[in-house]
Every structure is written in structure tokens, then in C-alpha cells.
Amino acid sequence: MGLLKVLKTQLLCHLIICYVFLVSGIIINLLQLCTLPLWPINKQLARKINCRLGYSIASQLVALLEWWSGTECTLYTDPESFRLYGKENAIVVLNHNFEIDFMTGWTFCERFGVLGSSKVLAKKELSFVPVIGWMWYFLEIVFCKRKWEEDRNTVVQSLRNLQDYPEFFWFLLHCEGTRFTEKKHKISMEVAEKKGLPKLKYHLLPRTKGFCVTVQNLRGKVTAVYDSTLNFRNNEMPTLLGVLNGKKYHADLYVRRIPLDSIPEDESECAAWLHKLYQEKDEFQEHYRQTGRFPGPITNPPRRLWALVNWLFWVCVLVYPICVLLLQLLLSGSTFTIVCTFVFCLAVSAGVRWMIGQTEIDKGSNYGVKDVQMNNN
Numbered sequence: 001m002g003l004l005k006v007l008k009t010q011l012l013c014h015l016i017i018c019y020v021f022l023v024s025g026i027i028i029n030l031l032q033l034c035t036l037p038l039w040p041i042n043k044q045l046a047r048k049i050n051c052r053l054g055y056s057i058a059s060q061l062v063a064l065l066e067w068w069s070g071t072e073c074t075l076y077t078d079p080e081s082f083r084l085y086g087k088e089n090a091i092v093v094l095n096h097n098f099e100i101d102f103m104t105g106w107t108f109c110e111r112f113g114v115l116g117s118s119k120v121l122a123k124k125e126l127s128f129v130p131v132i133g134w135m136w137y138f139l140e141i142v143f144c145k146r147k148w149e150e151d152r153n154t155v156v157q158s159l160r161n162l163q164d165y166p167e168f169f170w171f172l173l174h175c176e177g178t179r180f181t182e183k184k185h186k187i188s189m190e191v192a193e194k195k196g197l198p199k200l201k202y203h204l205l206p207r208t209k210g211f212c213v214t215v216q217n218l219r220g221k222v223t224a225v226y227d228s229t230l231n232f233r234n235n236e237m238p239t240l241l242g243v244l245n246g247k248k249y250h251a252d253l254y255v256r257r258i259p260l261d262s263i264p265e266d267e268s269e270c271a272a273w274l275h276k277l278y279q280e281k282d283e284f285q286e287h288y289r290q291t292g293r294f295p296g297p298i299t300n301p302p303r304r305l306w307a308l309v310n311w312l313f314w315v316c317v318l319v320y321p322i323c324v325l326l327l328q329l330l331l332s333g334s335t336f337t338i339v340c341t342f343v344f345c346l347a348v349s350a351g352v353r354w355m356i357g358q359t360e361i362d363k364g365s366n367y368g369v370k371d372v373q374m375n376n377n
């Protein structure tokens with residue numbers, strides 16, 4: 001057991017995991033590209049194929065979390081709502097505090113069978129991230145520049161396109177728009193004060209436009225909002241590098257199912273509704289802080305084998321050829337070839353490190369800091 005723990009911290013293991021992710025990801029991106037001619041002929045089939053291909057990429061990160069790091073995921077929700085998860089389209093509203101909240105979200109998607117079709121309102125910058133960003137084009141992810149005047153038309157159009165989506169999907173919204181930092185929190189509470197809104201202790205002030213426009217344009221397609229609040233036990237702030245090193249975390253997710261019909265249609269009422277929701281979310285976080293748990297009954301949706309099987313498949317397909325190739329290059333005896341190989345490996349490692357950097361909060365954007373400062377000038 002101890003040996004396995006040590007093994008998980010070894011650079012060689014990390015290099016193999018990253019290599020498998022990158023190469024399989026690029027192969028899948030190419031396969032996605034091959035589906036392009038199918039879109040005008042049979043759009044629904046193209047979408048279904050892309051869901052499966054997307055699953056094959058995203059589930060590797062799920063497998064990393066569930067099987068490699070052994071992270072546990074506990075769900076606090078009522079049993080009646082539980083029965084509907086994965087069997088309807090829903091908008092998920094989630095707090096944005098953690099570097100691996102996207103992996104945790106994906107893990108819940110996987111356990112309810114909606115991983116390949118899961119959607120998000122994501123910042124445009126993520127569309128340029130190799131593998132995941134490229135995969136998202138084919139999964140009809142909605143991108144925004146976080147500049148409403150520029151986003152309005154594209155966001156509305158992308159949402160409307162989902163009206164005839166052939167698979168059940170969860171559409172994720174981090175209404176805070178950026179990850180929580182003390183600085184962003186302080187500034188956002190100044191905005192709240194100016195607007196006469198109650199202060200939040202654990203959340204940034206939610207941006208309401210994306211939520212209202214999503215509810216408006218997915219009405220009739222989506223049946224509920226899943227108000228979701230995530231925390232990690234023992235005040236842990238998990239990281240992707242921690243997961244890669246095999247560190248085990250424990251995620252607690254509190255989900256309330258709110259029928260979409262109960263959300264006001266009028267835009268300003270919808271915005272007020274969202275502000276109230278965030279005040280309630282803040283209370284749940286306070287409850288968690290005080291008691292170490294969320295309210296309500298606990299269920300533990302079990303991890304499924306599929307993510308592991310998919311991962312092992314790619315490991316089997318890709319590890320042997322690279323070993324043979326590296327061996328041949330080393331045995332070639334040419335210093336030039338060996339140096340080139342070494343430089344290439346270094347460049348790829350740096351690329352993957354850059355991708356991991358995208359998840360790190362201290363390398364995050366200035367959104368929520370910059371715009372207020374500009375407004376104040």
C-alpha cells in the first residue's frame with residue numbers, strides 16, 4: 001500500500017499519465033474533426049458520436065480523481081430529486097472556489113451518465129486549451145468573453161442551438177463568473193453594498209445576465225435548476241497537481257432540485273431570484289463551516305468502471321509504442337536525435353504544465369478586479 005503511494009508521486013508516472021492524456025486527446029480531437037462532414041447530413045448522429053468521443057477525454061480526468069487519487073464524493077440531496085438526476089436536462093448553479101471543481105463536477109456527471117453531453121458557460125480563453133478546449137467546440141459548449149455587450153448574441157444563439165440536443169445534459173453555470181479570491185471577494189462586496197444587496201461571506205456577488213438568459217433560452221428544454229454547493233473536507237484546497245500525486249480528498253456536494261417553472265420569467269425578477277439563491281447558498285456554507293456537513297440526507301452514488309476501463313484502454317494502446325520509439329531513438333546512437341527527442345519531451349512537458357496552470361487560482365484572471373477599477377475611474 002505504501003509502495004503504491006510512493007509510486008503515485010513519481011515523475012515518471014506523471015509523465016506517462018500526461019502523455020496518455022495528451023496523445024489520446026489529440027487522436028480524439030482528430031476523430032472529432034472527421035465528424036465535420038456528418039453535421040450537415042445527420043446532425044443528431046454527429047452530436048451523439050461527439051458525446052462519446054468527449055466522454056473518452058473527460059473521463060480520463062474523472063478516472064484520475066476517482067481511481068488514481070481515490071477522492072471520495074458525497075452527495076447531500078433528497079431521494080426524490082436523486083431519482084431524476086441523469087434523466088432530465090438541468091441547469092447546474094455551482095460555487096467557484098476550487099481548482100478542481102470542474103473535475104468534481106465531471107465526476108458527478110459521470111456517475112449519473114451525462115458526462116459526454118455536459119455543458120458549461122465557459123470563458124473564451126479555455127477554448128484555446130489543447131484537447132479540452134478543442135473538444136468543447138464539438139460538444140457545443142457556450143463560450144463568453146465576459147463582456148456582455150459582445151457576448152449577448154453569441155450566447156443566446158449557442159443556447160438556442162441546444163433546444164434540439166439529442167442527449168440529456170447538465171448545463172453548468174458558475175454565476176460568480178470567476179474563482180473566489182479574498183481580493184475579488186472584497187471588491188465584489190463593495191459592489192453589493194452599492195447595490196443595496198446583503199453581503200455574502202463565502203461567495204462573490206453573482207452575475208445575473210448569463211443565468212437569466214440561460215433560463216430564458218432553455219425553457220421548455222430544461223426542467224430544473226440544480227442548486228449545487230461544493231466543499232472539501234478538512235478545509236482542503238485541492239489542486240490538480242495534488243490529484244496527480246495521488247492525494248486523496250473528500251468532496252461534499254449539496255444539491256437542491258428547483259423546478260424551472262418556479263423561476264420568474266421577468267429579467268429583473270429572475271436576477272433578484274438569483275441573488276436570493278446565493279444568500280441561501282451562503283447559509284449552507286455557514287452551516288458546513290459550523291457542523292462539517294450540509295443539511296439533508298446523504299447518498300453516495302458509486303463510481304462506475306467505465307472511466308477506468310476507458311483510461312486503461314488508452315494506456316494499453318499508447319504506452320507500448322512510445323517505449324519502443326524511445327528505445328529505438330536512444331539506440332540510434334545519434335547525439336542529434338537523442339538531443340532532439342529530449343528537447344521535444346521537455347517542450348511537451350512544459351505544454352502540459354501550462355495546461356495544468358490554467359486550473360490554478362493564483363494564475364487566474366483579473367476579472368472582477370479590473371472592471372470595477374475601470375468603472376470607478
Ligand SMILES: CC/C=C\C/C=C\C/C=C\C/C=C\C/C=C\C/C=C/CCC(=O)SCCNC(=O)CCNC(=O)[C@H](O)C(C)(C)COP(=O)(O)OP(=O)(O)OC[C@H]1O[C@@H](n2cnc3c(N)ncnc32)[C@H](O)[C@@H]1OP(=O)(O)O
Pocket residue numbers: 085092094102103104105106108109118119120121122123126144145146147148149151170171172173174175176177178187188191205206207208209210211226228255368369371372
Ligand atoms: C446531481 C449533481 C449536480 C451537480 C453536479 C455539478 C456540476 C456538474 C455539471 C456540469 C459539468 C460541466 C462542465 C464542467 C467542466 C468544466 C467547467 C470549467 C469551467 C469553466 C467555467 C468558467 O469559465 S467560469 C467563467 C465564465 N462563465 C461565466 O462568467 C458565467 C457567469 N457570468 C455571467 O453569467 C455574466 O453575466 C456574463 C459572462 C454572461 C456577462 O458578464 P459581464 O461581466 O460582461 O456582464 P454582467 O452584466 O453580468 O456583469 C456586470 C454586472 O455585475 C455586477 N458586478 C458584480 N460584481 C462585480 C464586480 N466584481 N465587478 C464588476 N461588476 C460586478 C455589476 O454591477 C453589473 O451589475 P448589473 O446590475 O449592471 O447587471
Ligand SMILES: CCCCCCCCCCCCCCCC(=O)OC[C@@H](O)COP(=O)(O)O
Pocket residue numbers: 017018021060061064099102123126129132174177178179180352355356358359361363364365366367
Ligand atoms: C490526466 C492528466 C491531465 C493533465 C493535464 C490536464 C489539464 C487540463 C486543463 C484543462 C482546464 C479546464 C478547465 C479549467 C476550468 C476553470 O476552472 O476555469 C476557470 C474559470 O472558470 C474562471 O477563471 P478565472 O477568472 O481565472 O478564475
